[in-house]
Every structure is written in C-alpha cells, then in structure tokens.
Amino acid sequence: MKKGHYQSEQLDEGSPLKKFREELDISQEEFARIIGVSSKSVSNWERGVTPATLGISQIKALDRLLRSKGKSISELPDSFGPSKPTGSLSPGE
Numbered sequence: 001m002k003k004g005h006y007q008s009e010q011l012d013e014g015s016p017l018k019k020f021r022e023e024l025d026i027s028q029e030e031f032a033r034i035i036g037v038s039s040k041s042v043s044n045w046e047r048g049v050t051p052a053t054l055g056i057s058q059i060k061a062l063d064r065l066l067r068s069k070g071k072s073i074s075e076l077p078d079s080f081g082p083s084k085p086t087g088s089l090s091p092g093e
Contacts, residue, residue, distance in 0.1 A: 015046040016077030024069050048081030062088045 021031050021042075028046070032039040035058045054062065063073055079084040 015048065015080060015082045017042075017052070017080035020044045020075075020077055021046075024065070024071070031065075034065050045080040046082075052080040 021028070024031075026034075028042045029039045030044045035054070037054075037058065041050070041052075044050040059073075062076075064071055066075070
C-alpha cells in the first residue's frame, strides 16, 4: 500500500475525538478555546500527530463543557487520535 493511500484512508476514518467533538456540535477552534489549547493542538490530536496532553485546568474546562452538553468525562474516547489500521503495513510502507 502506498504511503499517500494509507494516509487518506486514515483521515477518512476520522478520530474518536473528532466524532465526539462533532456530537457536541462544536468546531476545533471553539473546542480549543474552551479548554485552553490551540486549534492546531486539537487538529494534531485528531490526526494522531501528537498525543493529547491536558493539564488540570484544561481537564476542568473540558468537564464543564461536557456537563453543559449533558455528557461526562467517562464518555470520552480512550484515544483522541485516529484508530490504528489492522493490517501489517506500517505508515511508511
């Protein structure tokens, strides 16, 4: 499988964070502003470029956001990045 094909497949699947954020009906920019990070950070988390790291104040802001939408932290996905493909090919192959 070519590298470009793998990447486009991965992006088509979407990430658990993106799906969850869309359920909340908020943009990356709004989500980032509310929890106190850059929209680039949120984009990187959703694409699996960097792992999500949140401080206590960001976790509290996220908790307030979720509660305002009738959700809880326990409903968050275990991983914010895209799911890993199940095949044996690595991203560079």
